Amino acid sequence: MLKEERQQTILSVVELHNRILITDIAETLDVSIDTIRRDIKELDAENKLKKVHGGAISLGFTTDSVKNKNIYKQEQKTAIAEKAITLLKDGSVIFVDGGTTCNELARLIPNAIELTCFTHSIPVAMELLTKSNVTVILIGGQLSKESQISIGANAIHNLSEIKVDYSFIGTGYVDSHYGLTEFDWDIVQVKKAIIKCSKKTVLLSISEKLNSQHRYKSCDINAINTMITELAPEDPQLNSFRNHDIRIL
Protein backbone atom coordinates (compact mmCIF):
# COMPACT_ATOMS: atom_id res chain seq x y z
CA MET A 1 0.00 0.00 0.00
CA LEU A 2 1.26 3.40 -0.95
CA LYS A 3 1.93 6.03 1.66
CA GLU A 4 -0.28 8.48 -0.18
CA GLU A 5 -3.17 6.02 -0.20
CA ARG A 6 -2.77 5.34 3.47
CA GLN A 7 -2.83 8.99 4.42
CA GLN A 8 -5.88 9.50 2.26
CA THR A 9 -7.60 6.68 4.09
CA ILE A 10 -6.70 8.21 7.44
CA LEU A 11 -8.12 11.54 6.36
CA SER A 12 -11.39 10.09 5.16
CA VAL A 13 -11.86 8.18 8.40
CA VAL A 14 -11.21 11.37 10.36
CA GLU A 15 -13.67 13.29 8.22
CA LEU A 16 -16.32 10.67 8.62
CA HIS A 17 -15.97 9.96 12.33
CA ASN A 18 -14.27 13.13 13.48
CA ARG A 19 -11.60 10.98 15.04
CA ILE A 20 -9.24 8.07 14.58
CA LEU A 21 -7.35 5.75 16.89
CA ILE A 22 -3.78 4.91 15.94
CA THR A 23 -4.05 1.32 17.10
CA ASP A 24 -7.28 0.75 15.17
CA ILE A 25 -6.14 2.06 11.86
CA ALA A 26 -2.74 0.39 12.15
CA GLU A 27 -4.46 -2.94 12.46
CA THR A 28 -6.96 -2.20 9.69
CA LEU A 29 -4.28 -1.14 7.23
CA ASP A 30 -1.89 -3.78 8.47
CA VAL A 31 1.09 -1.53 9.02
CA SER A 32 3.01 -0.78 12.18
CA ILE A 33 1.82 1.69 14.73
CA ASP A 34 4.90 3.78 14.12
CA THR A 35 4.05 4.23 10.49
CA ILE A 36 0.62 5.53 11.29
CA ARG A 37 2.11 7.74 13.94
CA ARG A 38 4.39 9.26 11.33
CA ASP A 39 1.52 9.68 8.89
CA ILE A 40 -0.53 11.51 11.42
CA LYS A 41 2.40 13.68 12.34
CA GLU A 42 2.76 14.69 8.72
CA LEU A 43 -0.93 15.34 8.21
CA ASP A 44 -0.94 17.45 11.33
CA ALA A 45 1.98 19.49 10.00
CA GLU A 46 -0.02 20.00 6.81
CA ASN A 47 -2.98 21.13 8.90
CA LYS A 48 -5.25 18.39 7.61
CA LEU A 49 -6.12 17.12 11.09
CA LYS A 50 -5.17 17.54 14.71
CA LYS A 51 -2.87 15.00 16.27
CA VAL A 52 -3.78 14.07 19.83
CA HIS A 53 -2.56 11.52 22.32
CA GLY A 54 -3.68 8.15 21.00
CA GLY A 55 -4.87 9.24 17.60
CA ALA A 56 -6.17 12.28 15.76
CA ILE A 57 -9.33 14.38 15.54
CA SER A 58 -10.76 16.50 12.78
CA LEU A 59 -9.97 20.18 12.86
CA GLY A 60 -13.57 21.24 13.39
CA PHE A 61 -13.77 19.03 16.42
CA THR A 62 -11.05 20.51 18.59
CA THR A 63 -11.73 21.95 22.02
CA ASP A 64 -10.35 25.31 20.92
CA SER A 65 -13.04 25.58 18.31
CA VAL A 66 -15.75 25.35 20.94
CA LYS A 67 -14.78 28.53 22.66
CA ASN A 68 -14.44 30.58 19.51
CA LYS A 69 -17.47 28.74 18.21
CA ASN A 70 -16.19 29.00 14.67
CA ILE A 71 -17.42 32.55 14.48
CA TYR A 72 -17.05 33.56 10.91
CA LYS A 73 -14.47 36.31 10.46
CA GLN A 74 -13.90 36.52 14.20
CA GLU A 75 -10.82 38.71 13.93
CA GLN A 76 -12.50 41.34 11.81
CA LYS A 77 -15.43 41.47 14.18
CA THR A 78 -13.13 41.94 17.14
CA ALA A 79 -11.36 44.77 15.32
CA ILE A 80 -14.72 46.44 14.62
CA ALA A 81 -15.86 46.05 18.21
CA GLU A 82 -12.65 47.58 19.46
CA LYS A 83 -13.20 50.64 17.31
CA ALA A 84 -16.78 50.91 18.51
CA ILE A 85 -15.69 50.85 22.13
CA THR A 86 -13.86 54.14 21.61
CA LEU A 87 -17.22 55.88 21.11
CA LEU A 88 -18.40 54.98 24.59
CA LYS A 89 -18.30 57.60 27.31
CA ASP A 90 -18.87 57.26 30.99
CA GLY A 91 -22.58 57.43 31.70
CA SER A 92 -23.66 56.74 28.10
CA VAL A 93 -27.03 55.16 27.48
CA ILE A 94 -26.74 52.79 24.55
CA PHE A 95 -28.60 50.10 22.67
CA VAL A 96 -26.80 46.98 21.51
CA ASP A 97 -28.27 44.95 18.67
CA GLY A 98 -27.97 41.18 18.24
CA GLY A 99 -25.52 39.39 15.96
CA THR A 100 -21.98 38.19 16.40
CA THR A 101 -20.35 41.55 15.89
CA CYS A 102 -22.52 43.32 18.46
CA ASN A 103 -21.96 40.40 20.75
CA GLU A 104 -18.27 40.97 20.45
CA LEU A 105 -18.82 44.62 21.31
CA ALA A 106 -20.69 43.62 24.45
CA ARG A 107 -17.93 41.22 25.37
CA LEU A 108 -15.22 43.86 25.04
CA ILE A 109 -16.87 46.65 27.01
CA PRO A 110 -14.19 47.69 29.50
CA ASN A 111 -15.08 47.80 33.16
CA ALA A 112 -13.82 51.34 33.56
CA ILE A 113 -16.93 52.82 31.91
CA GLU A 114 -20.31 53.06 33.60
CA LEU A 115 -23.01 52.32 31.07
CA THR A 116 -26.71 51.77 30.71
CA CYS A 117 -27.31 49.21 27.99
CA PHE A 118 -30.58 48.31 26.37
CA THR A 119 -30.67 45.16 24.31
CA HIS A 120 -33.17 42.77 22.79
CA SER A 121 -30.56 40.05 22.30
CA ILE A 122 -30.25 37.13 24.69
CA PRO A 123 -26.56 36.49 23.99
CA VAL A 124 -25.73 40.17 24.43
CA ALA A 125 -27.69 40.26 27.68
CA MET A 126 -25.77 37.21 28.91
CA GLU A 127 -22.50 38.88 28.08
CA LEU A 128 -23.43 42.13 29.77
CA LEU A 129 -24.65 40.42 32.91
CA THR A 130 -21.06 39.56 33.74
CA LYS A 131 -20.12 43.24 33.88
CA SER A 132 -20.74 45.00 37.17
CA ASN A 133 -20.33 48.45 35.62
CA VAL A 134 -23.17 47.97 33.15
CA THR A 135 -26.85 48.39 33.93
CA VAL A 136 -28.69 46.08 31.55
CA ILE A 137 -32.25 46.61 30.46
CA LEU A 138 -33.88 43.92 28.43
CA ILE A 139 -36.35 44.69 25.67
CA GLY A 140 -39.03 42.02 25.77
CA GLY A 141 -41.01 40.49 22.97
CA GLN A 142 -41.39 37.28 21.06
CA LEU A 143 -38.05 35.57 20.71
CA SER A 144 -36.74 34.65 17.31
CA LYS A 145 -35.23 31.18 17.54
CA GLU A 146 -32.79 31.89 14.79
CA SER A 147 -31.41 35.25 15.80
CA GLN A 148 -32.12 35.01 19.54
CA ILE A 149 -33.56 38.50 19.74
CA SER A 150 -36.98 39.88 20.67
CA ILE A 151 -39.03 40.74 17.64
CA GLY A 152 -42.65 41.52 16.83
CA ALA A 153 -45.13 44.20 17.84
CA ASN A 154 -44.31 43.88 21.51
CA ALA A 155 -40.59 44.46 21.02
CA ILE A 156 -41.30 47.40 18.73
CA HIS A 157 -43.66 48.92 21.25
CA ASN A 158 -41.09 48.55 24.00
CA LEU A 159 -38.50 50.22 21.83
CA SER A 160 -40.85 53.14 21.16
CA GLU A 161 -40.74 54.01 24.82
CA ILE A 162 -37.00 54.50 25.17
CA LYS A 163 -34.39 56.97 23.95
CA VAL A 164 -30.69 56.16 23.81
CA ASP A 165 -27.56 58.19 23.02
CA TYR A 166 -26.07 55.62 20.70
CA SER A 167 -27.36 52.44 19.17
CA PHE A 168 -24.89 49.92 17.83
CA ILE A 169 -26.53 47.84 15.14
CA GLY A 170 -25.61 45.15 12.67
CA THR A 171 -27.21 44.43 9.32
CA GLY A 172 -27.53 41.61 6.85
CA TYR A 173 -26.51 43.68 3.85
CA VAL A 174 -25.39 47.23 3.26
CA ASP A 175 -25.05 49.27 0.11
CA SER A 176 -24.40 52.98 -0.35
CA HIS A 177 -27.34 53.24 -2.74
CA TYR A 178 -29.87 50.74 -1.34
CA GLY A 179 -29.07 51.33 2.31
CA LEU A 180 -29.36 48.63 4.97
CA THR A 181 -31.33 45.57 3.91
CA GLU A 182 -32.33 42.19 5.35
CA PHE A 183 -33.66 38.86 4.31
CA ASP A 184 -36.25 38.88 7.10
CA TRP A 185 -39.22 41.24 7.31
CA ASP A 186 -39.64 41.05 11.08
CA ILE A 187 -36.03 41.92 11.68
CA VAL A 188 -36.40 44.98 9.50
CA GLN A 189 -39.31 46.24 11.57
CA VAL A 190 -37.24 45.95 14.73
CA LYS A 191 -34.24 47.69 13.16
CA LYS A 192 -36.48 50.58 12.19
CA ALA A 193 -37.70 50.87 15.76
CA ILE A 194 -34.13 50.79 17.07
CA ILE A 195 -32.99 53.54 14.74
CA LYS A 196 -36.01 55.63 15.69
CA CYS A 197 -35.19 55.53 19.38
CA SER A 198 -31.54 56.48 18.92
CA LYS A 199 -29.98 59.92 18.87
CA LYS A 200 -27.06 58.47 16.90
CA THR A 201 -26.91 55.16 15.07
CA VAL A 202 -23.65 53.29 14.61
CA LEU A 203 -23.47 50.51 12.05
CA LEU A 204 -21.04 47.67 12.68
CA SER A 205 -20.40 45.65 9.55
CA ILE A 206 -17.61 43.49 8.22
CA SER A 207 -16.40 44.67 4.84
CA GLU A 208 -17.71 41.50 3.23
CA LYS A 209 -21.24 42.85 3.56
CA LEU A 210 -20.47 46.11 1.78
CA ASN A 211 -22.18 46.61 -1.56
CA SER A 212 -24.66 43.82 -1.10
CA GLN A 213 -28.43 44.02 -0.77
CA HIS A 214 -31.53 41.94 -0.15
CA ARG A 215 -35.26 42.33 -0.31
CA TYR A 216 -36.36 44.32 2.74
CA LYS A 217 -34.97 47.69 3.67
CA SER A 218 -34.25 48.83 7.22
CA CYS A 219 -33.15 52.37 6.41
CA ASP A 220 -31.33 54.67 4.02
CA ILE A 221 -27.61 54.88 4.35
CA ASN A 222 -28.07 58.48 5.53
CA ALA A 223 -29.87 57.25 8.63
CA ILE A 224 -26.54 55.91 9.81
CA ASN A 225 -24.32 58.40 11.60
CA THR A 226 -21.20 56.27 11.90
CA MET A 227 -20.17 53.18 10.02
CA ILE A 228 -17.46 50.91 11.37
CA THR A 229 -15.74 48.19 9.36
CA GLU A 230 -12.47 46.41 9.91
CA LEU A 231 -10.92 48.43 7.08
CA ALA A 232 -8.96 51.62 7.45
CA PRO A 233 -11.29 54.64 6.89
CA GLU A 234 -9.36 55.63 3.74
CA ASP A 235 -9.64 52.19 2.13
CA PRO A 236 -10.85 52.41 -1.51
CA GLN A 237 -13.52 49.79 -0.81
CA LEU A 238 -15.32 52.48 1.19
CA ASN A 239 -15.27 55.06 -1.60
CA SER A 240 -18.92 54.79 -2.53
CA PHE A 241 -19.91 55.70 1.02
CA ARG A 242 -17.93 58.91 1.03
CA ASN A 243 -20.57 60.88 -0.89
CA HIS A 244 -22.87 60.45 2.08
CA ASP A 245 -23.06 62.19 5.39
CA ILE A 246 -21.49 59.28 7.27
CA ARG A 247 -18.56 59.18 9.56
CA ILE A 248 -16.41 56.20 8.63
CA LEU A 249 -14.36 54.72 11.39
Place this chain on the structure above:
Amino acid sequence: MLKEERQQTILSVVELHNRILITDIAETLDVSIDTIRRDIKELDAENKLKKVHGGAISLGFTTDSVKNKNIYKQEQKTAIAEKAITLLKDGSVIFVDGGTTCNELARLIPNAIELTCFTHSIPVAMELLTKSNVTVILIGGQLSKESQISIGANAIHNLSEIKVDYSFIGTGYVDSHYGLTEFDWDIVQVKKAIIKCSKKTVLLSISEKLNSQHRYKSCDINAINTMITELAPEDPQLNSFRNHDIRIL
Protein backbone atom coordinates in the same frame (compact mmCIF):
# COMPACT_ATOMS: atom_id res chain seq x y z
CA MET B 1 -11.96 7.10 24.06
CA LEU B 2 -9.53 9.88 23.32
CA LYS B 3 -8.80 12.47 25.95
CA GLU B 4 -9.68 15.22 23.50
CA GLU B 5 -13.04 13.64 22.85
CA ARG B 6 -13.75 13.42 26.52
CA GLN B 7 -12.90 17.05 27.09
CA GLN B 8 -14.97 17.96 24.09
CA THR B 9 -17.93 16.10 25.57
CA ILE B 10 -17.48 17.86 28.88
CA LEU B 11 -17.45 21.23 27.16
CA SER B 12 -20.56 20.55 25.16
CA VAL B 13 -22.46 19.41 28.24
CA VAL B 14 -21.37 22.56 30.03
CA GLU B 15 -22.43 24.67 27.08
CA LEU B 16 -25.82 23.06 26.89
CA HIS B 17 -26.73 22.93 30.57
CA ASN B 18 -24.37 25.57 31.92
CA ARG B 19 -23.13 23.08 34.46
CA ILE B 20 -21.71 19.62 34.90
CA LEU B 21 -21.30 17.27 37.83
CA ILE B 22 -18.03 15.37 38.05
CA THR B 23 -19.69 12.22 39.38
CA ASP B 24 -22.33 12.22 36.63
CA ILE B 25 -20.01 12.64 33.71
CA ALA B 26 -17.47 10.19 35.13
CA GLU B 27 -20.16 7.53 35.14
CA THR B 28 -21.50 8.49 31.72
CA LEU B 29 -18.07 8.37 30.10
CA ASP B 30 -17.00 5.40 32.17
CA VAL B 31 -13.73 6.78 33.47
CA SER B 32 -12.60 7.51 37.01
CA ILE B 33 -13.61 10.61 38.87
CA ASP B 34 -9.95 11.62 39.05
CA THR B 35 -9.66 11.67 35.28
CA ILE B 36 -12.63 13.99 34.94
CA ARG B 37 -11.27 16.12 37.72
CA ARG B 38 -8.01 16.49 35.80
CA ASP B 39 -9.86 17.25 32.57
CA ILE B 40 -11.88 19.97 34.21
CA LYS B 41 -8.74 21.38 35.78
CA GLU B 42 -7.12 21.58 32.36
CA LEU B 43 -10.15 23.10 30.69
CA ASP B 44 -10.35 25.64 33.47
CA ALA B 45 -6.68 26.52 32.98
CA GLU B 46 -7.45 27.02 29.30
CA ASN B 47 -10.37 29.24 30.25
CA LYS B 48 -12.93 27.05 28.57
CA LEU B 49 -15.08 26.68 31.67
CA LYS B 50 -15.07 27.47 35.37
CA LYS B 51 -14.22 24.75 37.82
CA VAL B 52 -16.33 24.75 40.96
CA HIS B 53 -16.66 22.44 43.92
CA GLY B 54 -18.33 19.30 42.62
CA GLY B 55 -18.15 20.06 38.94
CA ALA B 56 -17.89 22.94 36.53
CA ILE B 57 -20.03 25.76 35.17
CA SER B 58 -19.98 27.66 31.92
CA LEU B 59 -18.10 30.92 31.81
CA GLY B 60 -21.31 32.83 31.16
CA PHE B 61 -22.47 31.96 34.62
CA THR B 62 -19.29 32.97 36.35
CA THR B 63 -21.30 35.58 38.26
CA ASP B 64 -20.61 33.35 41.28
CA SER B 65 -24.23 33.68 42.26
CA VAL B 66 -27.20 31.44 42.61
CA LYS B 67 -25.97 29.23 39.80
CA ASN B 68 -23.01 27.32 41.12
CA LYS B 69 -24.09 27.13 44.71
CA ASN B 70 -26.81 24.64 44.18
CA ILE B 71 -25.50 22.30 41.57
CA TYR B 72 -25.77 19.69 44.28
CA LYS B 73 -29.49 19.35 44.76
CA GLN B 74 -29.69 18.77 41.05
CA GLU B 75 -31.39 15.39 41.32
CA GLN B 76 -34.16 16.70 43.48
CA LYS B 77 -34.70 19.58 41.12
CA THR B 78 -34.88 17.23 38.19
CA ALA B 79 -37.46 15.14 40.04
CA ILE B 80 -39.55 18.25 40.71
CA ALA B 81 -39.29 19.41 37.12
CA GLU B 82 -40.40 16.01 35.89
CA LYS B 83 -43.51 16.17 38.02
CA ALA B 84 -44.24 19.69 36.81
CA ILE B 85 -44.03 18.58 33.20
CA THR B 86 -47.05 16.35 33.72
CA LEU B 87 -49.22 19.44 34.19
CA LEU B 88 -48.46 20.69 30.70
CA LYS B 89 -51.01 20.24 27.98
CA ASP B 90 -50.73 20.81 24.30
CA GLY B 91 -51.41 24.46 23.59
CA SER B 92 -50.86 25.67 27.17
CA VAL B 93 -49.75 29.21 27.77
CA ILE B 94 -47.38 29.26 30.72
CA PHE B 95 -44.98 31.48 32.60
CA VAL B 96 -41.65 30.11 33.76
CA ASP B 97 -39.85 31.85 36.61
CA GLY B 98 -36.07 32.06 37.07
CA GLY B 99 -34.00 29.88 39.38
CA THR B 100 -32.36 26.53 38.98
CA THR B 101 -35.49 24.46 39.45
CA CYS B 102 -37.49 26.37 36.87
CA ASN B 103 -34.51 26.19 34.59
CA GLU B 104 -34.59 22.46 34.90
CA LEU B 105 -38.28 22.52 34.02
CA ALA B 106 -37.50 24.48 30.88
CA ARG B 107 -34.78 22.07 29.96
CA LEU B 108 -37.01 19.04 30.31
CA ILE B 109 -39.98 20.28 28.32
CA PRO B 110 -40.63 17.47 25.84
CA ASN B 111 -40.86 18.28 22.18
CA ALA B 112 -44.20 16.57 21.81
CA ILE B 113 -46.09 19.48 23.41
CA GLU B 114 -46.75 22.76 21.69
CA LEU B 115 -46.39 25.58 24.22
CA THR B 116 -46.33 29.32 24.55
CA CYS B 117 -43.91 30.26 27.29
CA PHE B 118 -43.45 33.64 28.89
CA THR B 119 -40.34 34.17 30.97
CA HIS B 120 -38.31 36.97 32.48
CA SER B 121 -35.28 34.75 33.00
CA ILE B 122 -32.32 34.82 30.64
CA PRO B 123 -31.21 31.24 31.36
CA VAL B 124 -34.75 29.92 30.91
CA ALA B 125 -35.07 31.83 27.65
CA MET B 126 -31.79 30.35 26.44
CA GLU B 127 -33.00 26.89 27.27
CA LEU B 128 -36.34 27.36 25.56
CA LEU B 129 -34.78 28.77 22.43
CA THR B 130 -33.47 25.33 21.63
CA LYS B 131 -37.00 23.91 21.46
CA SER B 132 -38.81 24.27 18.18
CA ASN B 133 -42.18 23.41 19.73
CA VAL B 134 -42.10 26.30 22.16
CA THR B 135 -42.98 29.90 21.36
CA VAL B 136 -40.94 32.01 23.73
CA ILE B 137 -41.95 35.49 24.80
CA LEU B 138 -39.51 37.47 26.84
CA ILE B 139 -40.61 39.83 29.56
CA GLY B 140 -38.30 42.83 29.46
CA GLY B 141 -37.09 45.03 32.26
CA GLN B 142 -33.97 45.84 34.20
CA LEU B 143 -31.83 42.77 34.59
CA SER B 144 -30.75 41.61 38.01
CA LYS B 145 -27.11 40.56 37.82
CA GLU B 146 -27.51 38.03 40.54
CA SER B 147 -30.67 36.24 39.55
CA GLN B 148 -30.49 36.95 35.81
CA ILE B 149 -34.14 37.92 35.54
CA SER B 150 -35.96 41.12 34.59
CA ILE B 151 -37.11 43.07 37.61
CA GLY B 152 -38.38 46.56 38.38
CA ALA B 153 -41.32 48.67 37.31
CA ASN B 154 -40.87 47.87 33.67
CA ALA B 155 -40.98 44.13 34.18
CA ILE B 156 -44.00 44.44 36.44
CA HIS B 157 -45.81 46.57 33.90
CA ASN B 158 -45.08 44.06 31.17
CA LEU B 159 -46.42 41.28 33.36
CA SER B 160 -49.62 43.24 34.00
CA GLU B 161 -50.43 42.99 30.31
CA ILE B 162 -50.43 39.22 29.99
CA LYS B 163 -52.53 36.31 31.23
CA VAL B 164 -51.25 32.75 31.39
CA ASP B 165 -52.84 29.38 32.20
CA TYR B 166 -50.10 28.26 34.54
CA SER B 167 -47.14 29.97 36.09
CA PHE B 168 -44.33 27.85 37.45
CA ILE B 169 -42.50 29.76 40.13
CA GLY B 170 -39.72 29.22 42.62
CA THR B 171 -39.22 30.94 45.95
CA GLY B 172 -36.46 31.67 48.41
CA TYR B 173 -38.40 30.38 51.41
CA VAL B 174 -41.76 28.79 51.99
CA ASP B 175 -43.75 28.20 55.16
CA SER B 176 -47.32 27.06 55.61
CA HIS B 177 -48.00 29.95 57.97
CA TYR B 178 -45.84 32.78 56.56
CA GLY B 179 -46.33 31.88 52.94
CA LEU B 180 -43.68 32.53 50.27
CA THR B 181 -40.93 34.90 51.34
CA GLU B 182 -37.71 36.32 49.90
CA PHE B 183 -34.57 38.10 50.95
CA ASP B 184 -34.94 40.66 48.16
CA TRP B 185 -37.73 43.20 47.92
CA ASP B 186 -37.52 43.69 44.15
CA ILE B 187 -37.90 39.98 43.57
CA VAL B 188 -41.02 39.96 45.73
CA GLN B 189 -42.65 42.68 43.64
CA VAL B 190 -42.05 40.65 40.49
CA LYS B 191 -43.38 37.45 42.07
CA LYS B 192 -46.57 39.29 43.01
CA ALA B 193 -46.98 40.43 39.44
CA ILE B 194 -46.41 36.92 38.14
CA ILE B 195 -49.02 35.43 40.48
CA LYS B 196 -51.47 38.15 39.48
CA CYS B 197 -51.24 37.31 35.79
CA SER B 198 -51.70 33.57 36.29
CA LYS B 199 -54.91 31.57 36.34
CA LYS B 200 -53.09 28.88 38.32
CA THR B 201 -49.81 29.18 40.17
CA VAL B 202 -47.52 26.20 40.65
CA LEU B 203 -44.75 26.40 43.22
CA LEU B 204 -41.61 24.38 42.61
CA SER B 205 -39.53 24.02 45.74
CA ILE B 206 -36.99 21.54 47.05
CA SER B 207 -38.00 20.23 50.48
CA GLU B 208 -35.02 21.94 52.05
CA LYS B 209 -36.84 25.26 51.73
CA LEU B 210 -39.96 24.06 53.50
CA ASN B 211 -40.71 25.70 56.86
CA SER B 212 -38.27 28.55 56.38
CA GLN B 213 -39.01 32.24 56.03
CA HIS B 214 -37.39 35.61 55.42
CA ARG B 215 -38.30 39.26 55.56
CA TYR B 216 -40.38 40.05 52.47
CA LYS B 217 -43.52 38.23 51.53
CA SER B 218 -44.52 37.34 47.99
CA CYS B 219 -47.88 35.79 48.81
CA ASP B 220 -49.96 33.70 51.20
CA ILE B 221 -49.67 29.97 50.89
CA ASN B 222 -53.28 29.96 49.68
CA ALA B 223 -52.29 31.89 46.59
CA ILE B 224 -50.51 28.75 45.43
CA ASN B 225 -52.67 26.19 43.65
CA THR B 226 -50.16 23.39 43.37
CA MET B 227 -46.97 22.78 45.26
CA ILE B 228 -44.35 20.39 43.93
CA THR B 229 -41.44 19.07 45.94
CA GLU B 230 -39.22 16.06 45.40
CA LEU B 231 -41.02 14.28 48.25
CA ALA B 232 -43.92 11.91 47.89
CA PRO B 233 -47.22 13.80 48.41
CA GLU B 234 -47.94 11.80 51.57
CA ASP B 235 -44.57 12.56 53.18
CA PRO B 236 -44.95 13.75 56.81
CA GLN B 237 -42.72 16.73 56.11
CA LEU B 238 -45.61 18.13 54.09
CA ASN B 239 -48.17 17.77 56.88
CA SER B 240 -48.40 21.44 57.80
CA PHE B 241 -49.43 22.25 54.26
CA ARG B 242 -52.34 19.86 54.25
CA ASN B 243 -54.65 22.24 56.13
CA HIS B 244 -54.55 24.54 53.16
CA ASP B 245 -56.28 24.50 49.85
CA ILE B 246 -53.19 23.29 47.99
CA ARG B 247 -52.68 20.39 45.72
CA ILE B 248 -49.46 18.66 46.65
CA LEU B 249 -47.68 16.80 43.92
Place this chain on the structure above:
DNA sequence: TTATATTTTGCAGTTTTTTGCATTTTTAAC
Protein backbone atom coordinates in the same frame (compact mmCIF):
# COMPACT_ATOMS: atom_id res chain seq x y z
C1' DT C 1 20.27 -4.10 -15.99
C1' DT C 2 23.05 -2.70 -12.21
C1' DA C 3 24.81 0.32 -8.81
C1' DT C 4 23.81 3.98 -5.82
C1' DA C 5 21.15 7.31 -3.32
C1' DT C 6 16.90 8.29 -1.01
C1' DT C 7 12.87 7.32 1.32
C1' DT C 8 10.08 4.45 3.98
C1' DT C 9 9.26 1.15 7.38
C1' DG C 10 9.60 -1.75 11.56
C1' DC C 11 11.90 -2.64 15.76
C1' DA C 12 14.09 -2.07 20.37
C1' DG C 13 14.95 0.83 24.12
C1' DT C 14 13.83 5.02 26.54
C1' DT C 15 10.95 8.77 27.90
C1' DT C 16 6.59 10.87 28.50
C1' DT C 17 1.72 10.87 29.26
C1' DT C 18 -2.29 9.09 31.04
C1' DT C 19 -4.91 6.87 34.32
C1' DG C 20 -6.67 4.78 38.61
C1' DC C 21 -5.96 4.01 43.39
C1' DA C 22 -4.78 5.06 48.25
C1' DT C 23 -3.95 8.66 51.47
C1' DT C 24 -4.20 13.17 53.23
C1' DT C 25 -6.12 17.72 53.13
C1' DT C 26 -9.70 20.88 52.21
C1' DT C 27 -14.35 22.31 51.62
C1' DA C 28 -18.95 23.15 52.76
C1' DA C 29 -23.24 21.53 54.72
C1' DC C 30 -25.48 21.03 58.97
Place this chain on the structure above:
DNA sequence: GTTAAAAATGCAAAAAACTGCAAAATATAA
Protein backbone atom coordinates in the same frame (compact mmCIF):
# COMPACT_ATOMS: atom_id res chain seq x y z
C1' DG D 1 -18.11 22.54 66.41
C1' DT D 2 -19.06 17.63 63.46
C1' DT D 3 -19.21 15.06 59.42
C1' DA D 4 -19.45 13.70 54.71
C1' DA D 5 -18.14 14.84 50.19
C1' DA D 6 -14.82 16.52 47.19
C1' DA D 7 -10.01 18.03 46.08
C1' DA D 8 -5.19 17.49 46.17
C1' DT D 9 -1.14 14.62 46.40
C1' DG D 10 1.93 10.91 45.56
C1' DC D 11 2.59 6.71 43.37
C1' DA D 12 2.72 2.86 40.18
C1' DA D 13 0.99 0.37 36.11
C1' DA D 14 -0.19 0.85 31.41
C1' DA D 15 -0.33 3.07 27.13
C1' DA D 16 1.56 5.95 23.89
C1' DA D 17 5.29 8.86 21.97
C1' DC D 18 9.89 9.59 20.78
C1' DT D 19 14.66 8.21 19.37
C1' DG D 20 18.11 6.03 16.71
C1' DC D 21 19.07 2.52 13.69
C1' DA D 22 19.08 -0.99 10.26
C1' DA D 23 16.49 -3.46 6.80
C1' DA D 24 13.42 -2.99 3.00
C1' DA D 25 11.38 -0.57 -0.65
C1' DT D 26 11.65 2.86 -4.05
C1' DA D 27 13.70 6.09 -7.07
C1' DT D 28 17.57 7.68 -9.88
C1' DA D 29 21.37 7.45 -12.94
C1' DA D 30 24.90 5.24 -15.50
